[in-house]
Amino acid sequence: MAVNENFFQKVYAVARRIPYGRVTSYGAIAKAIGAGKSARMVGYALNGASQMPEIPAHRVVNRKGVLTGKHHFQGTDLMQQLLENEGIVVKNNQVQDFEKVFWEPEATN
DNA sequence: ATTCTGACGTGGG
DNA sequence: CCCCACGCCAGAA
Numbered sequence: 001m002a003v004n005e006n007f008f009q010k011v012y013a014v015a016r017r018i019p020y021g022r023v024t025s026y027g028a029i030a031k032a033i034g035a036g037k038s039a040r041m042v043g044y045a046l047n048g049a050s051q052m053p054e055i056p057a058h059r060v061v062n063r064k065g066v067l068t069g070k071h072h073f074q075g076t077d078l079m080q081q082l083l084e085n086e087g088i089v090v091k092n093n094q095v096q097d098f099e100k101v102f103w104e105p106e107a108t109n
Numbered sequence: 110a111t112t113c114t115g116a117c118g119t120g121g122g
Numbered sequence: 123c124c125c126c127a128c129g130c131c132a133g134a135a
Binding site: 111112113114115117118119120121122 | 125126127128129130131132134
Binding site: 025026027030037038039040041042043044045046047050057060061062063067068069070071072079 | 114115116117118119
């Protein structure tokens with residue numbers, strides 16, 4: 001099934017499954033959807049999802065745990081505020097204890 | 110079709 | 123860990 005889905009659809013499907021109080025990386029999602037090295041496109045797709053409240057795009061950061069895309073959200077620090085609201089500690093645009101809050105996405109089951 | 114860009118990742122120093 | 127350069131690939135102009 002998922003084979004016929006568009007790239008964006010796959011990204012949305014995985015992003016929506018990110019648990020509360022957890023974060024993941026673009027590359028992890030890319031692999032989960034079989035995109036592999038197109039991690040950049042994941043962020044690109046999430047850009048459109050950023051305005052979709054059903055898709056927690058704010059829980060997606062880069063491999064370093066830095067909120068690289070916070071600038072794409074409405075407010076200047078909306079992304080960070082959303083993460084902190086979930087109990088995630090963010091310092092200087094970077095997720096603290098990134099390994100502890102990291103969640104590995106699964107392929108569209 | 111061609112070119113450029115981009116919420117990234119990896120490798121080398 | 124940081125910094126630099128390259129790769130990767132889908133979408134937009």
